[in-house]
Amino acid sequence: MKLLTTPQEMQALALTWKGEGLTVGLVPTMGWFHEGHLSLMRKARAIADKVIVTLFVNPIQFAPTEDLDNYPHDLERDRSLAEAEGVDVLYAPDVDGMYPEDFKTSVRVSGLTTGLCGASRPGHFDGVTTVVAKLFNQTLPHVAVFGEKDFQQLAVIRQMVRDLDFPIEIIGHPIVREQSGLAMSSRNSYLKEDEMDAAHSLSKAIVSAKNLLKQDASHSPEQVKEEAARVIVSHPQCSIDYVEIVDRTSLQPCDRISPESMLVLAVKINQRIRLIDNSLLIT
Amino acid sequence: MKLLTTPQEMQALALTWKGEGLTVGLVPTMGWFHEGHLSLMRKARAIADKVIVTLFVNPIQFAPTEDLDNYPHDLERDRSLAEAEGVDVLYAPDVDGMYPEDFKTSVRVSGLTTGLCGASRPGHFDGVTTVVAKLFNQTLPHVAVFGEKDFQQLAVIRQMVRDLDFPIEIIGHPIVREQSGLAMSSRNSYLKEDEMDAAHSLSKAIVSAKNLLKQDASHSPEQVKEEAARVIVSHPQCSIDYVEIVDRTSLQPCDRISPESMLVLAVKINQRIRLIDNSLLIT
Numbered sequence: 001m002k003l004l005t006t007p008q009e010m011q012a013l014a015l016t017w018k019g020e021g022l023t024v025g026l027v028p029t030m031g032w033f034h035e036g037h038l039s040l041m042r043k044a045r046a047i048a049d050k051v052i053v054t055l056f057v058n059p060i061q062f063a064p065t066e067d068l069d070n071y072p073h074d075l076e077r078d079r080s081l082a083e084a085e086g087v088d089v090l091y092a093p094d095v096d097g098m099y100p101e102d103f104k105t106s107v108r109v110s111g112l113t114t115g116l117c118g119a120s121r122p123g124h125f126d127g128v129t130t131v132v133a134k135l136f137n138q139t140l141p142h143v144a145v146f147g148e149k150d151f152q153q154l155a156v157i158r159q160m161v162r163d164l165d166f167p168i169e170i171i172g173h174p175i176v177r178e179q180s181g182l183a184m185s186s187r188n189s190y191l192k193e194d195e196m197d198a199a200h201s202l203s204k205a206i207v208s209a210k211n212l213l214k215q216d217a218s219h220s221p222e223q224v225k226e227e228a229a230r231v232i233v234s235h236p237q238c239s240i241d242y243v244e245i246v247d248r249t250s251l252q253p254c255d256r257i258s259p260e261s262m263l264v265l266a267v268k269i270n271q272r273i274r275l276i277d278n279s280l281l282i283t
Numbered sequence: 284m285k286l287l288t289t290p291q292e293m294q295a296l297a298l299t300w301k302g303e304g305l306t307v308g309l310v311p312t313m314g315w316f317h318e319g320h321l322s323l324m325r326k327a328r329a330i331a332d333k334v335i336v337t338l339f340v341n342p343i344q345f346a347p348t349e350d351l352d353n354y355p356h357d358l359e360r361d362r363s364l365a366e367a368e369g370v371d372v373l374y375a376p377d378v379d380g381m382y383p384e385d386f387k388t389s390v391r392v393s394g395l396t397t398g399l400c401g402a403s404r405p406g407h408f409d410g411v412t413t414v415v416a417k418l419f420n421q422t423l424p425h426v427a428v429f430g431e432k433d434f435q436q437l438a439v440i441r442q443m444v445r446d447l448d449f450p451i452e453i454i455g456h457p458i459v460r461e462q463s464g465l466a467m468s469s470r471n472s473y474l475k476e477d478e479m480d481a482a483h484s485l486s487k488a489i490v491s492a493k494n495l496l497k498q499d500a501s502h503s504p505e506q507v508k509e510e511a512a513r514v515i516v517s518h519p520q521c522s523i524d525y526v527e528i529v530d531r532t533s534l535q536p537c538d539r540i541s542p543e544s545m546l547v548l549a550v551k552i553n554q555r556i557r558l559i560d561n562s563l564l565i566t
Contacts, residue, residue, distance in 0.1 A: 105393075109388050111387045164413075
């Protein structure tokens with residue numbers, strides 16, 4: 001496995017592969033790999049000739065109050081994990097290479113980015129779409145695999161790819177969970193032992209909401225959200241950022257529950273750690 | 284020469300050419316071809332295996348008060364002219380194909396876009412960068428050739444390409460002028476016979492400014508701008524939008540005249556027709 005660190009060498013290799021008619025699968029990440037990331041790499045490995053995993057903690061998608069400086073990282077650990085999955089290139093550019101001093105361009109998706117995570121993280125998705133557009137042009141993939149945990153990010157990227165006509169297939173890959181049900185996240189590493197119960201409330205809220213609908217499919221979105229919120233706020237360490245039921249594509253609130261309805265959650269643990277989770281309600 | 288009209292068929296052909304290892308030269312236009320456009324096509328023809336000319340009058344780069352509805356067009360005329368230049372594809376998508384109803388994405392370059400044409404045409408360059416990003420992804424060129432008449436557009440596109448890492452070389456091609464000195468423009472077709480003298484004031488102002496500097500290279504930017512403005516406002520049909528001397532790359536005003544200094548002009552003729560022109564001052 002190659003480790004590349006500059007946009008120039010990454011793009012040069014990507015162009016060589018294009019010239020050789022090889023297909024490329026991309027997995028964009030912020031590193032600190034867990035089983036969720038590894039499952040994305042396996043998916044890309046299964047469908048493309050060459051697999052590129054990018055590792056870049058993108059400063060422009062973090063607000064000044066957020067956890068950019070504390071975001072967990074260990075390049076050597078990630079390097080071994082990616083290599084073991086048969087990844088061809090781990091691409092870990094530095095911030096100056098990605099954003100030179102006179103950087104002036106942004107890519108913005110409107111509408112989809114204003115609610116949910118966009119409401120509590122203003123500017124976040126502009127940072128995401130800008131860096132993903134750059135990574136697409138640096139790595140020139142045929143397919144790119146994103147985790148469904150960041151469901152809003154996935155919807156926003158699908159929209160950007162469609163609107164800007166990137167010749168790239170976007171694949172969403174299911175959430176990987178701990179045995180406890182906790183959705184895997186690099187941010188779980190922030191959790192202290194006495195915060196684990198609170199962290200589990202997100203997946204428990206999803207189970208509880210689904211059970212409510214299994215008992216009686218006619219429950220309204222309001223009733224289902226109330227049930228999910230009840231499970232979460234029963235933990236005094238939890239504060240709700242949002243509990244919503246939205247259409248999986250438009251991200252607009254659902255008037256009634258359908259197979260397209262997704263329960264989406266963002267919860268702060270001790271005002272310190274922001275976790276998200278989601279699930280279709282009828283599966 | 285092929286005429287293509289949908290993003291899907293354009294991108295499919297571009298991907299086929301990529302797979303065959305052919306180089307592609309792109310000439311983006313709004314049609315109503317004149318010798319300026321044809322010179323861009325010849326440039327692309329000379330350096331690439333395949334030449335794509337796009338013809339799209341992009342609504343999102345026009346303000347509601349501007350000349351979108353009157354912009355001159357004649358597809359059959361343009362088709363013959365492009366074919367005669369050995370163009371491989373004339374790509375003329377329709378508005379619905381480029382901007383489907385749920386279109387939500389924009390590409391913005393800050394800084395470079397606020398002054399000059401950006402000041403009098405708010406939102407114009409966002410429309411330009413968004414459509415050019417789309418056209419790049421639809422046609423996947425190795426090089427793209429733009430006219431230097433739209434000097435600010437060229438600077439903005441260079442910045443976008445650098446910032447978003449498009450694997451595309453941008454070539455600026457010199458202004459083509461009528462024998463009278465008038466910079467060729469599709470918008471010249473709006474000029475009535477009694478407006479031609481006024482239209483000629485832009486190129487005459489450039490000649491006059493250069494002559495002033497030939498006499499004495501120590502003239503200040505203010506003195507040179509005054510001379511250019513004097514020539515223009517001597518025509519009662521002319522009103523100045525801007526007369527500036529800027530660095531050719533940063534587009535920032537020059538403190539003193541250097542080989543990088545560009546005189547840039549935008550003038551309205553009878554408040555109806557907005558013409559632009561530019562030139563380096565020391566050549």
